[in-house]
Amino acid sequence: MRITIIGLGLVAMSDALSLGRLHDVTVTGPVPDRIEAINRGEFPLQDPALAGYLAEHPVRVRATVNTIAALEQAELVLVASPLRQDPVTGQVDTIELESRIEFAHTMCPGVPIVIRSAVPIGFTARLQQRLDSQWLICAPEFRREGAALQDALNPARLVIGDRGRLGTRVGRVLASAALNPAVTLRQIGPSEAEAVRHAEQAYFAARVAYFNELDSYAMAHGLDARQVIDGVCLDPRIGRSANNPCFGFGGQLMSRSTRQLVDATASVPVHILPGIDEANAVRSSALAASVLQRAPRRVGMYRPGHSAPMTQLADRLRAAGTEILSWDGEPATLDAFKADCDVVIAQRAVPELADLGGKLFCRDHFAA
Template sequence: MRIAVIGLGLVALGDALALARQHEVVMTGPVPERVDAINAGRYPLEDPALAPYLRRHPLRLSATLDTRAALKGAAMVLISSPLSLDPATGAYQTVELESRIEMACRLCPGVPIVIRSAVPIGFTERMRTLLEAETVIFAPEFTREGQTLHDALHPRFLIVGDRGAMGARVSAILLGAAMRPGVPVKLMGATEAEAVKHFSQAYLAARVTYFNELDSYALAQNLDAKQVIDGVCLDPRIGSYSNNPCFGYGGYRLPRSAQFLTDTLGKVPAHVVPTLARANETRLAMLTQQVLERAARRIGLYHPTRITPEGDPMLSLRDRLVAAGAEVELFTPDRTPRDFVRFKRECDLVVAQRMTPEIADIRSKVFSRDLYPAV
């Protein structure tokens, strides 16, 4: 089967790599360097599962700048377009996504057009009505940052926003790409599937916020936060997953869903979701004070992964420290190894979300709330 993937981002690439074991997959998007890299077998994906997967499995995967060529002969189309937010209203901007859906429906009549982007609740039904196309389907992805391919290959569940034959067809294809046996599948209405996506991300944001507030309390009361968390998580209703404190939830996904739900709850009485952003800000303010109290002459912020300009807590922390008059240097992956050696030597305090092997040698001057370090 030929499958077209519109998009060149992490979600699109994870889907394409998983499906290309069994299908001919063609990706398309307007970024020439990414198209060239994919065609050369250099997949721009940070995931420890990638290298062993490529060694074991031959793939039929290519990319093109020509969307029409990618869609020609496709038996299924996946669309993974990151949506920007209107800076004035905070609403999702969907014009570009709408044009891609319309093009796919026009060039691939009768073919499932599967939206993988996190869209506003009600968007899929609106597009179905507008285009008179029941083939437009929403199937949310639940991959984690840094483990996109792993989660595409080993999903814990699949949700497809169509209860009919088309939804069953899409779920069967996605299941075929999975390497995990017995993946549960839930077929539901398109709007319900959209709500699942946003509310699940808002719940994760709330869970991060909960353990961060527990950690903040422990810091203020001079308690051992790890002992408290270990005890709390013994309750099987809570569990010991996603319980490691951090500087705040960030990235594109969690903040956007939390803000979207806050803006769209309207007259529905709500108290948890609307307070998440404020709780995030409170956490950053407390950590800023903790860092400043260490009276370091030069503060280094260690950010070893790709920076998400929108909602990155490390960038927010930097801005707060600079506003307080601190001398701050941010280390990012584009810097050279020589820069990293100098960075570790010259900074009196290094702030890091997580302890990693690269900074284990300067552990004594690292500030981190990583209570379950891998090193």
């Protein structure tokens, strides 16, 4: 099958690589440098599974900045454009996404167009009506940042926002990308599918916030947080997933979905959802206070990849007059970075920080 993917981000790349094992895939977007890299076989995707997957599975993926050429003879179009969000209001801007969908709709009459972006609830139904299109459906993605390819190859489930034959057809194509042939497929309404995606992310945000608050309580009262968490997670209804405290649910996925659900439920008497973001902010304040108790002159932020919770924590420490250094992943500078800092903050207790001893500030209770 000839598949065109509009987008060059995390979702688009993981879709292209997983589908490109069995299909002819063309990706398109307005970033020439990234297009050239893809055509050289250098895929802009941070995932530890990438090198091994490409070594074992040749993929048929090409890239072009020419969207018209990319859509020629396409038998299926996936649209996975990033969505901009106002940092103050939390409102999602869908104008660019809509223009790309409308263009594909005009260029490819009778070809299924699948929305993979995390659109607001009700977006697909409104656009179907406006375009008078029976070929537009949504199929939300469920990818973790840093493990997008792994999740594309081993999905726990596929949710398709169409109950009819078109949804079945699209579901089969997306399922073909999985290495696991027994993928659970659910066909539901478009708005319900959009809601599932956001509700799942918001649930995990609430779970992360809960264990973070439990850890903050243990810090304040001198309790062994791991012992408490281990005891709580013995209950099979709770389980052990996503129970290791961290600095917050950063990135874009959880916070955006939580914001969208809060907006969508504005007229409903809900209490948990609006409190999740507040819990995240309180966690940053508690961690900053704990670091400042050590009276450090210079604090190092160990973050090989960008981490939104660490940015929030760094801002709070900087506001208190603490000098902040960041290490972004350059191996040659790591030793000097560790030596220059009075305290080094890290989300996880990785082996390369083991020599720091008491200089390391990390709330990782389940380090391997």
